[in-house]
Amino acid sequence: MNDTSKGPSSAGRYCYPHPHPAVTTDIALFTIRDGRLEILLVRRAAPPHAGAWALPGGFVEPDECLEDCALRELAEETGVKGVYLEQLYTFGDPRRDPRERVISVAYYALAPLQRVAGAVAGSDAAALAWFAVDALPELAFDHGAVIARALERLRAKLDYSTIAFQVMPRKFTLGELQEVYETILGEALDKRNFRKRVQAFGLVHPLGEMRRAAGRRPAALYRAAHPERVDIIK
Amino acid sequence: MNDTSKGPSSAGRYCYPHPHPAVTTDIALFTIRDGRLEILLVRRAAPPHAGAWALPGGFVEPDECLEDCALRELAEETGVKGVYLEQLYTFGDPRRDPRERVISVAYYALAPLQRVAGAVAGSDAAALAWFAVDALPELAFDHGAVIARALERLRAKLDYSTIAFQVMPRKFTLGELQEVYETILGEALDKRNFRKRVQAFGLVHPLGEMRRAAGRRPAALYRAAHPERVDIIK
């Protein structure tokens, strides 16, 4: 009962006479590369779990909201900015961090490959790497559970939201879009039905341009119909 | 930047050199009474927002997980125990509490009326009352936003989960079950289609008993097919 602060050490304002745990945000950032769903992890430099891989994240500052904290930590530790971000779940087991009580507000994030291709390890992290979600390394803290829940949510939202467009580049072909759905869901989809649905819901707008590729018929390019974040199809 | 603890005042263990905000849980407990969806609120005795109504809730203890905290606070402030509980969202705006930084992990809860009928105000609260969700009083903090989000989630989950059974008593008629759905969704449902679906999914088991009511044909009693918490129909 004495492992967290019972009161603030800074003075000047009234504070509740109550425990003050540490609070972090952790971010599960996904992208698609080479037809695989990958997640960004950082290698921990310091104990606990030194050498293990962890989600990027860190402590909430006094004057920032949780979402800002997640975006800041992601930028600081990996250099990645401008991703789609959504709160996932708050993990608060008293023993999830061996040092002191740390409550983690987990977020998941999505971005197209080209927006995260230049990710580099910040000063806190020993290294940074992308892992296929079906080949994860040993993970620090409860980050395995966080990732599992993020995947569950991501797959569920594919069915009733336009979240998949968050990993698409500005211009894409319908074949590429379908490949993203198949990659995240882990199953093959029927090409004609897929295209029919996407166009029936008005999810994409044709750009009138073509993408030419070696030895293949050119494919029409599209953009997402709803330029920003649209959550519900119906 | 000096409005939260920067480090623990208790000694003995290593702690991160980081801010330590206060963390609470707040609970939006719903039940059905007289065909209305109602929520349990407590009247605040102390500032800030003294006299305003608020969700029951309170500070997370060092050694308890968040869900335990929610259940404990609900029991302490209202006497209610044994409800269905699910994490909703974490609210972390730096200014949501005027005194200091307080991050609130919000839960929503459901219980049948008879399990909450005896709710009484605990020592912290000046009073306790049930409010119809479409006739809420002035609310403290950001609790209006919390309730709005809880309602949204509750209504969404009705469609793809068996969450409605969490407000049903052990024995109920199909008419009562339908009334609960209609109350939460705020729309009328077709009786034949409703009964067909409920039975097709195997959600209920007939008890072979009847409920007699004055001036009406007796109704068959059922129990939920999945005695505990079942989340997904499909």
Add this chain to the structure above:
DNA sequence: CCAAAAGTGTTCACCGTACACCCATGA
């Protein structure tokens, strides 16, 4: 001419929806 992906419609089964009447009871 061959490989590789682009592009395109129809059929069928099933599910959700709309809809109306008789029944059993207590007052």
Add this chain to the structure above:
DNA sequence: TCATGGGTGTACGGTGAACACTTTTGG
């Protein structure tokens, strides 16, 4: 006998799923 909710079946339309071949290109 009347008011009140309990209880039951069918017909239709729309949606999701299955399914194969031609086109265009570069090598």
